[in-house]
Amino acid sequence: MEQILLTGIFMFALFFLLGSGVWVGLSLLGVALIGMELFTNRPAGDAMITTIWTSSSSWTLTALPLFIWMGEILFRTRLSEDMFRGLAPWMANLPGRLLHSNIVGCAVFAAVSGSSAATVTTVGKMSIPELRRRGYPERMIIGTLAGAGTLGLLIPPSLTLIVYGVTINESITKLFIAGVVPGIVLAMLFMGYVAGWSFVRKSEVPPPEPKMSFGEKIRESRFLIPVMLLVVSVIGSMFLGWATATEAASFGVVGSLVLAAAQGSLNRETFLTSLMGAVRTSAMIALILAGASFLSLSMGFTGLPRALAEFIATLQLSPVALIVALTLFYIVIGCFLDGISSVVLTMAVVEPMIRQAGIDVIWFGIFIVVVVEMAQITPPIGFNLFVLQGMTEHQINYIALAALPLFLLMVVMVGLLVAFPELALWLPEQVRDAPGG
Amino acid sequence: MRDRLVTAGRLIRPVLDALYNASGVLAAIALLAILVIIVAQMVARWTAVSFPGGTDYAGYAMASASFFAFSYALNHGSHIRVSLFLQRLGGGKRRAAELWCYGVGGFLASYFAWFAIKAVRVSYKLNDISQGQDATPLWIPQMVMAIGTLIFAVALVDRFVCIVFGAPITPEHEGSDRAHAE
Numbered sequence: 001m002e003q004i005l006l007t008g009i010f011m012f013a014l015f016f017l018l019g020s021g022v023w024v025g026l027s028l029l030g031v032a033l034i035g036m037e038l039f040t041n042r043p044a045g046d047a048m049i050t051t052i053w054t055s056s057s058s059w060t061l062t063a064l065p066l067f068i069w070m071g072e073i074l075f076r077t078r079l080s081e082d083m084f085r086g087l088a089p090w091m092a093n094l095p096g097r098l099l100h101s102n103i104v105g106c107a108v109f110a111a112v113s114g115s116s117a118a119t120v121t122t123v124g125k126m127s128i129p130e131l132r133r134r135g136y137p138e139r140m141i142i143g144t145l146a147g148a149g150t151l152g153l154l155i156p157p158s159l160t161l162i163v164y165g166v167t168i169n170e171s172i173t174k175l176f177i178a179g180v181v182p183g184i185v186l187a188m189l190f191m192g193y194v195a196g197w198s199f200v201r202k203s204e205v206p207p208p209e210p211k212m213s214f215g216e217k218i219r220e221s222r223f224l225i226p227v228m229l230l231v232v233s234v235i236g237s238m239f240l241g242w243a244t245a246t247e248a249a250s251f252g253v254v255g256s257l258v259l260a261a262a263q264g265s266l267n268r269e270t271f272l273t274s275l276m277g278a279v280r281t282s283a284m285i286a287l288i289l290a291g292a293s294f295l296s297l298s299m300g301f302t303g304l305p306r307a308l309a310e311f312i313a314t315l316q317l318s319p320v321a322l323i324v325a326l327t328l329f330y331i332v333i334g335c336f337l338d339g340i341s342s343v344v345l346t347m348a349v350v351e352p353m354i355r356q357a358g359i360d361v362i363w364f365g366i367f368i369v370v371v372v373e374m375a376q377i378t379p380p381i382g383f384n385l386f387v388l389q390g391m392t393e394h395q396i397n398y399i400a401l402a403a404l405p406l407f408l409l410m411v412v413m414v415g416l417l418v419a420f421p422e423l424a425l426w427l428p429e430q431v432r433d434a435p436g437g
Numbered sequence: 438m439r440d441r442l443v444t445a446g447r448l449i450r451p452v453l454d455a456l457y458n459a460s461g462v463l464a465a466i467a468l469l470a471i472l473v474i475i476v477a478q479m480v481a482r483w484t485a486v487s488f489p490g491g492t493d494y495a496g497y498a499m500a501s502a503s504f505f506a507f508s509y510a511l512n513h514g515s516h517i518r519v520s521l522f523l524q525r526l527g528g529g530k531r532r533a534a535e536l537w538c539y540g541v542g543g544f545l546a547s548y549f550a551w552f553a554i555k556a557v558r559v560s561y562k563l564n565d566i567s568q569g570q571d572a573t574p575l576w577i578p579q580m581v582m583a584i585g586t587l588i589f590a591v592a593l594v595d596r597f598v599c600i601v602f603g604a605p606i607t608p609e610h611e612g613s614d615r616a617h618a619e
């Protein structure tokens with residue numbers, strides 16, 4: 001009985017601190033402290049410092065600020081213009097025409113940036129006005145952009161996957177590589193949707209673009225090719241085992257500095273703003289991770305994760321039923337918390353549960369990212385919705401409705417992941433081990 | 438009395454702002470250091486030169502980049518919070534809620550800083566050495582955590598005091614930075 005009361009206080013404190021607007025990282029720290037005081041006699045303060053110091057000074061974590069910085073540098077180049085110009089000629093003959101450049105553009109930018117909102121901003125800055133000028137329906141422009149923007153979380157480098165990997169101590173390289181195939185499949189699903197739309201609503205499709213020869217197409221995308229090469233070498237070096245995630249990230253930073261310099265968009269100001277932007281974003285995530293590492297220690301003492309895992313085991317749920325339940329759980333959490341916070345907050349409890357159920361943790365990482373992506377395009381706080389609202393001045397509800405078909409495709413994606421776990425698991429098995437771990 | 442405090446506050450203001458910015462600059466230098474260390478480590482591997490302790494140094498630089506940036510990020514509204522409830526409040530209620538947040542935050546950060554300082558003293562006294570190949574005395578890198586969180590605590594308490602004295606609640610420009618993390 002006492003145990004239940006204490007657990008009740010603990011959970012109440014968690015929701016109260018988070019809900020009242022205390023910064024997520026500090027809320028987690030506070031709840032963890034309360035947990036330590038309630039459930040053990042250990043000196044809470046010293047345990048806190050040891051845990052947080054170990055997690056904050058970890059070498060694995062260094063991939064995080066580096067990948068953020070790489071995205072920040074490329075974000076400030078001319079990439080957005082080059083992206084549309086370079087992609088449009090290749091998409092013009094597909095059914096659904098230039099709308100595909102939204103999706104492919106997002107997939108490409110997702111591969112240089114770990115963030116989905118930055119993806120939406122960069123691609124949309126150029127493609128929204130260009131597509132509007134050509135008379136594509138607004139609903140389709142906004143919907144495809146909102147949906148495809150979420151690829152930023154799935155296609156490596158993905159900040160959410162780094163955070164997940166650090167939280168459960170799994171190889172970030174493996175997680176990154178695991179995201180590649182599902183990312184491509186999801187992009188194909190989105191493109192299939194655009195193609196389907198062009199057949200069903202023939203009258204909405206604008207007239208074709210003027211024809212271009214192969215040489216002209218290449219010339220139009222000459223600025224995009226170096227970026228593609230950078231992407232391929234960053235991901236490829238990890239896949240071939242030449243570099244760890246951190247090393248690939250530092251290669252990415254150097255490569256994007258060189259690209260920016262070659263384009264003439266690198267100067268003192270852009271260098272410093274990209275660096276300081278990366279410092280702030282990485283500190284924001286580091287504070288959450290610091291709080292979360294202490295919380296997971298404290299959670300261990302509460303016995304809550306173990307009890308919950310045992311409870312789930314007694315329910316004799318099939319893994320599929322468990323996954324359905326967790327999907328709903330994360331969609332609800334996603335209504336209140338951002339992706340990274342919801343991953344770190346729940347992993348202390350969910351990890352024992354999935355290990356007990358025999359679910360592969362790499363697979364689960366991809367699953368959780370797809371589900372968290374869905375939350376990005378659902379109200380009330382879907383983040384991509386806010387970004388698009390800022391860019392287009394449409395109502396949130398209009399944007400959410402435009403993105404609804406893509407949301408449903410993500411549900412299909414979760415189904416595919418469950419039905420064919422190899423989608424996420426086959427490629428990582430082919431990864432060679434990097435030297436020096 | 439109140440006037441005197443306000444005058445004192447005006448005098449300290451530039452000092453504190455300079456402190457937060459300096460802290461941010463240190464964090465940026467640490468981020469550059471991470472890049473340099475990792476690149477040096479790769480070059481060392483290719484040229485078969487040994488660079489013992491590189492991973493540990495990168496870890497210390499990571500901790501510096503995080504802890505020094507906490508206060509800087511706070512002042513730019515980069516730290517994530519659930520603002521669903523806060524946004525619905527207006528006027529006095531909003532101020533009270535913000536005071537609660539900065540109060541709780543200030544307390545927790547101070548608690549953290551207190552024990553971080555204690556950890557540095559203990560490591561120094563016991564002459565704790567890193568387990569890694571670098572064999573650094575641990576109190577040196579841990580000092581970063583102590584100083585960084587102390588400045589973070591000061592920044593939170595600073596905002597708390599400002600709001601008590603009627604400073605406007607800084608506009609929510611949280612979207613700008615969050616956009617890069619999601």
